[in-house]
Amino acid sequence: EMEHIRKAEAWVSDKLKNKQKKPFTSNLETAQEYKERWRSIYIIYFTMFLISLGFSIILTGVWPYLDKLDPTAGKEFMGYVVAANPFAQMLFSPLVGWWSNKLGSIRLPVLVSLALFTLASAMYSSLELFSSHRKYWMLATRFLVGVSSANIAACRSYLSAATTIDERTKAVSMISLFQVLGFVIGPALQAAVVPLGNEGFWLIYDRLRLNMYTASGWINVFLSILNFCCFLPAIFKERQIAAKEAMLQQGVKTERETWKGTKPDYLAAWTLIVAFFVIVFNFMLLETLGTPLTMDQFAWTKADALHYMGLLMSVGAVIACVCFATINPLMKHFSEVNVMIWGGFLYMVLGRGVYIPWGDGPPVIYNETDRMSVYHDRTICEKFFANLTGTYDFNNVADDKNLTNFNCNDVKELIGCPSSQTWCYYTKKMTIYQFIFGYILTAIGYPIGVTLIQTIFSKILGPRPQGVWMGLMTGSGCLSRVLGPVFVTYIYTE
Numbered sequence: 001e002m003e004h005i006r007k008a009e010a011w012v013s014d015k016l017k018n019k020q021k022k023p024f025t026s027n028l029e030t031a032q033e034y035k036e037r038w039r040s041i042y043i044i045y046f047t048m049f050l051i052s053l054g055f056s057i058i059l060t061g062v063w064p065y066l067d068k069l070d071p072t073a074g075k076e077f078m079g080y081v082v083a084a085n086p087f088a089q090m091l092f093s094p095l096v097g098w099w100s101n102k103l104g105s106i107r108l109p110v111l112v113s114l115a116l117f118t119l120a121s122a123m124y125s126s127l128e129l130f131s132s133h134r135k136y137w138m139l140a141t142r143f144l145v146g147v148s149s150a151n152i153a154a155c156r157s158y159l160s161a162a163t164t165i166d167e168r169t170k171a172v173s174m175i176s177l178f179q180v181l182g183f184v185i186g187p188a189l190q191a192a193v194v195p196l197g198n199e200g201f202w203l204i205y206d207r208l209r210l211n212m213y214t215a216s217g218w219i220n221v222f223l224s225i226l227n228f229c230c231f232l233p234a235i236f237k238e239r240q241i242a243a244k245e246a247m248l249q250q251g252v253k254t255e256r257e258t259w260k261g262t263k264p265d266y267l268a269a270w271t272l273i274v275a276f277f278v279i280v281f282n283f284m285l286l287e288t289l290g291t292p293l294t295m296d297q298f299a300w301t302k303a304d305a306l307h308y309m310g311l312l313m314s315v316g317a318v319i320a321c322v323c324f325a326t327i328n329p330l331m332k333h334f335s336e337v338n339v340m341i342w343g344g345f346l347y348m349v350l351g352r353g354v355y356i357p358w359g360d361g362p363p364v365i366y367n368e369t370d371r372m373s374v375y376h377d378r379t380i381c382e383k384f385f386a387n388l389t390g391t392y393d394f395n396n397v398a399d400d401k402n403l404t405n406f407n408c409n410d411v412k413e414l415i416g417c418p419s420s421q422t423w424c425y426y427t428k429k430m431t432i433y434q435f436i437f438g439y440i441l442t443a444i445g446y447p448i449g450v451t452l453i454q455t456i457f458s459k460i461l462g463p464r465p466q467g468v469w470m471g472l473m474t475g476s477g478c479l480s481r482v483l484g485p486v487f488v489t490y491i492y493t494e
Helices: 002-020 031-056 059-069 074-103 107-124 134-148 151-161 165-192 215-230 242-250 255-259 266-298 302-331 336-353 368-386 400-404 432-461 467-493
Strands: 201-204 208-210
Touching: 031 107, 031 134, 031 151, 031 165, 031 215, 059 074, 059 134, 059 165, 059 266, 059 302, 074 107, 074 134, 074 151, 074 266, 074 467, 107 134, 107 151, 107 215, 151 165, 151 467, 165 215, 165 242, 165 266, 165 302, 165 432, 266 302, 266 336, 266 432, 266 467, 302 336, 302 432, 336 432, 432 467
Parallel strands: none
Antiparallel strands: 201 208
């Protein structure tokens, strides 16, 4: 027994000595530059998380919030609201990329975009301040958030320039992880603020409320201010190393000379760009329709839909993290392409197939005209109590305390599938079990597929600057996020 103890002590001592004997050695940078470079990469990770969060955090709440602000808007307009973000991102990504290339730095473009992100998120949570055209103001705020999200291409370009060849696979995988986590954690945060309820409490009395819909925008404001501070010169120091490494390996003196040493496989690169479009389009189907689908199919109230969808997406976030943890072990036994196809794409296809409805009958249906009547009653009620002062004898009510304690939210909320969607009368409803199972399959397939697409894509491009190609990849994802909500909501409602 003593012999085993001595061996264990010797092993630990040897490990500690080896660790101490391993000084930092690099022909490309100093130890301080290495620390600053990786600090900047971690800030890029957080930025990618925030931008994804800014898009996804409103997805489960955008329909009930829009319906509360303007019941005449409809689900088709909701599709435009959701699509406004990626549409603006797709338009402005090349401009932000060109601007950062022109400056030779991403700091100023990112700082400007984060300031715009903060402003747009605050506007989204303050839509009650506008007395009319609220649905168009919501559309405008989501467009501005999309403009600010155009910094993704610049961030990806910097990541390529700030990592060595050996580091790049891990870095691309990590940035994909933070992007996916932003997509799945956003709805979970929305669910966390559901206890605030439909009314919440006043931030500005009789003008602006903090409730379960507006809290998500204020969360974005707080995180974006934090992210803005991270890009200040004292914290974020740009350290680009890829060009130095390529010049050293090829024995050339300029960065441009290194580009001649490798030639990307353009067919494979474009195939992966198309694959990225398809897998993000599939994910958007569920992200966009998740809340209205559950309200229609399961006759859930707005609060119930936000709560349960948030819980389900929280579970999805945990599953996504587990999937990311399994990617590297799987790479030791299978090729990246096989895991991408059978572990990513196949699960996404199965997840969509499971959603073919096979319930025992059509869903609960309510009359669309009744919904407008309820909205009218609630509006009249709220206007009356907003102007109620003093003591009133209203319809011979002796004790007006009972009247003033009346809650306008007691006006009945209609639940089920609206009669305007004629397919509700003859199409079988989904079951809750197939909805959950299909979402779990998606939570497995999406992170694996997205991560490996971008990892393989980065390897195919080689050591050259990847800003333009990453911009194309980003544009592909944006296009799917533009077309997805618009086409999906139109097909769903019609």
